[in-house]
Amino acid sequence: MSFNRKKLVDFLVLPPLNTEKERSYLKRINTITLVLLTIHLPLFGCIAWLNETNALQSMILVVLALLGPYAAFLGLTSQRQISIVMGISTMFMGGILVHIGQGVAQSEMHFYFFAVIPLLVAYKNPLVIVAAVTTAVSYHVIMWTTLPSSIFANEAPLWLLGVHASFLLLQAIPISILARHFYDSTIQLEQRVALRTEEVELANYEIRELLDSVQQGFLKLDCFGRIGSKYSKAVVEMLGEIPASNLFMDLLSGHDKRAAEWFEIGLVEVFAGIMPLELTLKQLPKQIKSDSRFLSLEYAPIIEAGELKHIVVMVSDITALVEREKFEVQSRELMAIIDRIADDKVAFLKFFAEAESLVKRIKDRTTAVNDEIKRDIHTLKGNAACFGLVRIPNACHAIEDYINENNEIPQSNLWTELDQAWSSIRDKIRRLIADTEIKVTLGDDEYSSVLLAILNDVPKSQLVTRVAAWRLEPTRRRLEIIAERITALGGKLGKGVLNVVIEDHELRTDPKYWLSFWSTLIHVIRNAVDHGIETCDERLKQNKPENGTIYLSTSIEGTSYVISVKDDGRGIHWEHLRSSAQQAGLPYESDRDLKEALIHIGVSTKKSVTETSGRGVGMAAVRECCQSLGGSIEINSVSGEGTEFRFVFPVENMAHEMHAILTKYGIANANAITCCAPELIAHATQSTLSF
Amino acid sequence: MISCIRQTSVSILLAIWAAVMAFVCATLMIGHWIPLPAPQVGTRLQIGYISPANDSASWKAFHFLSCECRCSQRILKHLLDREPLQNMDEVIVCIGESDQNCELLSNCKYTVVWVKPEELKSKYNVESAPLLVVLDSDKIIQYSGAYTPRKQGFAIQDVSIISRTRDGESIPPFPLFGCGVSRELRAFTDPLGLKNQ
Numbered sequence: 023m024s025f026n027r028k029k030l031v032d033f034l035v036l037p038p039l040n041t042e043k044e045r046s047y048l049k050r051i052n053t054i055t056l057v058l059l060t061i062h063l064p065l066f067g068c069i070a071w072l073n074e075t076n077a078l079q080s081m082i083l084v085v086l087a088l089l090g091p092y093a094a095f096l097g098l099t100s101q102r103q104i105s106i107v108m109g110i111s112t113m114f115m116g117g118i119l120v121h122i123g124q125g126v127a128q129s130e131m132h133f134y135f136f137a138v139i140p141l142l143v144a145y146k147n148p149l150v151i152v153a154a155v156t157t158a159v160s161y162h163v164i165m166w167t168t169l170p171s172s173i174f175a176n177e178a179p180l181w182l183l184g185v186h187a188s189f190l191l192l193q194a195i196p197i198s199i200l201a202r203h204f205y206d207s208t209i210q211l212e213q214r215v216a217l218r219t220e221e222v223e224l225a226n227y228e229i230r231e232l233l234d235s236v237q238q239g240f241l242k243l244d245c246f247g248r249i250g251s252k253y254s255k256a257v258v259e260m261l262g263e264i265p266a267s268n269l270f271m272d273l274l275s276g277h278d279k280r281a282a283e284w285f286e287i288g289l290v291e292v293f294a295g296i297m298p299l300e301l302t303l304k305q306l307p308k309q310i311k312s313d314s315r316f317l318s319l320e321y322a323p324i325i326e327a328g329e330l331k332h333i334v335v336m337v338s339d340i341t342a343l344v345e346r347e348k349f350e351v352q353s354r355e356l357m358a359i360i361d362r363i364a365d366d367k368v369a370f371l372k373f374f375a376e377a378e379s380l381v382k383r384i385k386d387r388t389t390a391v392n393d394e395i396k397r398d399i400h401t402l403k404g405n406a407a408c409f410g411l412v413r414i415p416n417a418c419h420a421i422e423d424y425i426n427e428n429n430e431i432p433q434s435n436l437w438t439e440l441d442q443a444w445s446s447i448r449d450k451i452r453r454l455i456a457d458t459e460i461k462v463t464l465g466d467d468e469y470s471s472v473l474l475a476i477l478n479d480v481p482k483s484q485l486v487t488r489v490a491a492w493r494l495e496p497t498r499r500r501l502e503i504i505a506e507r508i509t510a511l512g513g514k515l516g517k518g519v520l521n522v523v524i525e526d527h528e529l530r531t532d533p534k535y536w537l538s539f540w541s542t543l544i545h546v547i548r549n550a551v552d553h554g555i556e557t558c559d560e561r562l563k564q565n566k567p568e569n570g571t572i573y574l575s576t577s578i579e580g581t582s583y584v585i586s587v588k589d590d591g592r593g594i595h596w597e598h599l600r601s602s603a604q605q606a607g608l609p610y611e612s613d614r615d616l617k618e619a620l621i622h623i624g625v626s627t628k629k630s631v632t633e634t635s636g637r638g639v640g641m642a643a644v645r646e647c648c649q650s651l652g653g654s655i656e657i658n659s660v661s662g663e664g665t666e667f668r669f670v671f672p673v674e675n676m677a678h679e680m681h682a683i684l685t686k687y688g689i690a691n692a693n694a695i696t697c698c699a700p701e702l703i704a705h706a707t708q709s710t711l712s713f
Numbered sequence: 714m715i716s717c718i719r720q721t722s723v724s725i726l727l728a729i730w731a732a733v734m735a736f737v738c739a740t741l742m743i744g745h746w747i748p749l750p751a752p753q754v755g756t757r758l759q760i761g762y763i764s765p766a767n768d769s770a771s772w773k774a775f776h777f778l779s780c781e782c783r784c785s786q787r788i789l790k791h792l793l794d795r796e797p798l799q800n801m802d803e804v805i806v807c808i809g810e811s812d813q814n815c816e817l818l819s820n821c822k823y824t825v826v827w828v829k830p831e832e833l834k835s836k837y838n839v840e841s842a843p844l845l846v847v848l849d850s851d852k853i854i855q856y857s858g859a860y861t862p863r864k865q866g867f868a869i870q871d872v873s874i875i876s877r878t879r880d881g882e883s884i885p886p887f888p889l890f891g892c893g894v895s896r897e898l899r900a901f902t903d904p905l906g907l908k909n910q
Binding site for chain 1: 716719720722723724726727730731733734735736737738739740741742743747783784786863864865901907
C-alpha cells in the first residue's frame with residue numbers, strides 16, 4: 023500500500039530537477055495563461071451583458087479571480103507554483119461563467135471546465151490538473167456542507183455531489199496521466215538528454231585527457247581515409263595539423279609522398295574486402311620518416327556486425343628505437359668485420375677494395391639505368407652480405423627495388439643511404455686495418471721444415487715450390503666460409519639445418535686472383551639455398567632427407583681446375599625458365615639456349631623477388647666474373663634431384679702469377695704448388711731442428 | 714531571507730484568495746445546482762392574503778416571480794407573450810416592492826399581486842422563484858415546481874402543466890432551479906447578495 027502511495031506521489035510530484043529550459047517553457051505558458059485569463063474580464067462582461075445578468079458584477083468577480091494569478095506571477099519565483107495558481111484560477115473562472123451564463127445556455131457553460139482542464143496539459147504537470155479539479159470539487163463540497171439540511175436535506179444528496187465530482191475525476195485522471203507523459207516525453211526527456219549529453223561530454227573530456235596524455239598518436243579513419251573527430255594530441259605533434267581535406271593521405275604526404283600514395287592504394291584494398299583483411303592491413307606503410315624522426319604506423323580494424331567500418335591508426339615515434347637498432351646493426355657489422363678480418367684478412371681487404379671500387383662506379387653511373395649498374399649493385403649487395411654487412415645490402419636492395427619498379431635511377435635519398443652506410447663502414451675498416459700489406463706467417467713446423475731443407479741442400483726446385491706455396495690459399499678455407507654462409511642462409515630462409523659437404527682435394531689457389539670469383543660465387547650459393555633446396559616439409563613429401571645438402575668441391579680434372587656447387591634440391595624449373603626467356607626475347611629452343619638464358623641478366627627462375635635472390639642479376643655477374651678468369655660455366659640439373667654448377671678454369675690459372683714466375687725460372691713442376699702442400703724432401707724429413 | 718518572507722506572504726495571500734473564491738463560487742452555484750424548496754403537492758397553499766379577481770373559479774394557477782431574479786424575468790416575458798388560460802384563474806405573484814417600475818405588468822391581463830420578499834414565506838409559505846403552483850377547487854396544491862424540465866430550458870411548459878393537471882393528470886413537479894427569494898432562504902443561497910439584481 024505504501025508502495026502504491028509512493029508511486030502515486032512519484033507520479034503526481036515531478037522530480038525537483040528543473041532545467042532552465044523547463045523554467046523558460048513554463049514561464050511562457052504562464053504568461054499566455056495570464057493573458058487569456060485577463061481576456062476573461064471583457065469577455066465575461068459581454069456574456070453577462072448579453073444574458074442580462076450583471077456585467078459589472080461579473081467583471082468584479084473576474085477581477086477577484088485574477089488576483090491570484092497576478093499575485094503569483096509577481097510574487098512567486100517557482101514557475102511550477104505559478105502554474106498551479108493558474109490552474110486554480112481557471113476553475114474559479116468556470117464558476118463565475120456558469121453563474122453569469124444565465125438562461126438556456128447555462129448548462130452548456132459547464133463545458134468550460136471540460137474544455138479548460140485538457141488545456142492545462144500544456145503545463146506538463148499533473149499537479150496543475152489535480153489542483154484545478156480539487157478547486158472545482160472544493161466549492162461543490164463547500165456549497166453542499168454549508169447548506170442547511172433542514173431546507174435541502176432531500177434535495178442535495180451526497181450521491182449527486184459524487185456524480186458531479188466523478189465526471190471531473192474521470193477527466194482529470196487521464197489528463198493527469200497525459201500531462202505526466204507529456205512531461206516525461208518532453209521536459210524529462212530533454213533533461214535526460216541534457217544529463218546524457220553532460221555524461222558524454224565528461225566521457226569525451228576524459229577520452230580527450232587520455233588521448234592528450236598518451237605519447238602514441240591515435241586516429242580513426244573511414245573507408246575514404248577521412249580522419250575522425252577524435253585523435254590524440256600526439257598525432258598533431260608527430261604529423262602536424264590535420265589538413266583541411268581531413269584526409270590521412272594528405273597528412274602523410276607532407277612527410278612521405280610515396281608512403282601517402284602507397285597508403286591510398288592500400289586503403290582501397292583494405293576496404294574492398296577481396297583480400298583477407300590481415301593481409302591488406304599488412305600491406306599498408308608501416309614506417310615513415312618525418313624530418314629527423316622515424317614514425318611507425320600500426321593499424322587495427324574496427325568491425326561492426328561483421329563489416330569493416332573503420333581502421334585505427336597508431337602512430338609511434340620510434341626514432342630512438344631505430345637509432346638503437348642502427349647502432350646495434352653497426353655493432354653487429356663491426357663484429358662481423360672483425361671476425362672476417364680475423365678469419366681472412368686478405369680476402370676481406372680484397373672485398374674492401376672491390377667494394378669501394380663498386381661504390382665509386384655505381385655513384386658515377388647514376389644517370390641512366392643499364393645492365394652494368396644493375397650488376398654492380400647486385401654484386402655489391404651479395405658481397406657485402408657475404409661479409410656480414412647489413413646496411414650496404416639493405417641500401418642496395420632498396421635501390422634495386424626502385425629501379426625494377428620504376429626503371430629509372432632512384433632519388434638521391436636512396437643513394438644517400440648507400441653512401442652513408444659505405445662511408446661509415448669504410449671509416450671503421452680503415453681504423454681497424456692501418457697496414458694493408460699482406461704478410462705471410464709461418465708456423466713453427468713449417469719454418470723448421472724449410473730451414474732443415476736449406477741446411478740439407480735440398481734442390482732449389484723443391485724449395486721454390488715450397489716457398490711459392492706460402493702465398494697460395496687452400497681452397498678449403500674459402501669453401502668453409504661459403505659453408506658458413508650456406509648454414510646461415512638456410513636458417514634465415516626456413517630451409518632447416520643444411521648439410522654442407524666439402525671436398526677440396528687439398529688444392530690451393532692465388533687468393534688475390536680468385537677473390538672476386540669467391541665473392542661472386544655467393545650468388546650461386548644464394549640461388550641454391552633459396553631456389554634449389556626445398557623446405558623440410560616439401561622434402562619429406564618427396565621422400566627426401568628432411569634437410570638438404572649442398573656439395574662444395576674444388577678439383578683438378580685433367581688440365582682444368584673445377585669449382586663445383588651442387589645441391590640435392592628441386593632442380594631448375596626449365597619450363598618456367600623457358601617462359602622467362604621467351605618473355606625476355608632470348609632464344610629458348612634448346613637446352614643450351616635455356617642454360618644461356620639462365621645466366622642472362624634479367625632472367626630469373628623465381629617468380630618473386632626476395633632480399634636473397636630472384637632478380638636474375640646474380641648469375642650474370644657470376645658468368646662475367648668466370649669469363650674474366652678464363653673459365654666457363656656448366657650446368658647440370660635434373661628435376662627433383664638437384665642442380666650442379668661447375669665452373670671450369672685452366673689449371674695454370676689457379677696460381678696465375680706464381681705459375682708464370684716459376685715457369686720463367688724453369689721450374690718444371692710449377693703446377694705442383696696448387697695441388698697440395700709439397701711434401702718435404704725425404705732426407706730433410708730425417709732431421710729435426712730444435713730451437 | 715526577504716525572498717523567503719515574500720514567498721511565504723504571497724503563499725498565504727494566495728491561500729486566502731483561493732478560500733474566498735471557493736466560497737464565492739460555492740454561493741454562486743446554489744440555485745442552479747440544487748433544486749430550491751417548493752410547497753409540497755397535496756398540501757394546501759396559504760392564499761388568505763390574496764384577493765383574486767374571480768375567487769369563485771375552481772382552479773387557480775399562481776406564478777411566483779421575483780423582480781430581481783433573471784430566471785423569473787424570462788418566465789414573466791413568456792407569460793406576457795400569451796393570453797391567460799380560459800377557465801383558469803392565473804395569478805402572477807410579483808415578489809418585490811410594489812412601487813417598482815414594471816411597465817410590462819401595467820396593462821397585462823393577469824391578476825397581479827405584489828408581495829414583499831420578507832412577507833413571502835409568511836403569506837404563501839413560498840421561498841423560491843420562479844415557481845408555478847396549480848390549485849384545485851379545494852385549494853389543494855396539484856402541481857408545485859418549475860416551468861421547464863431542465864434548468865432554464867427553452868421549453869416553458871406552464872400551459873401544458875396547467876391543462877394536464879386540470880385534466881386530472883398527476884404530473885411530477887420539475888425541480889426548481891432559480892433564486893431563493895424569501896429573506897430566510899436568500900440568507901443561505903445568496904449571502905453575498907450577488908445573485909439577485
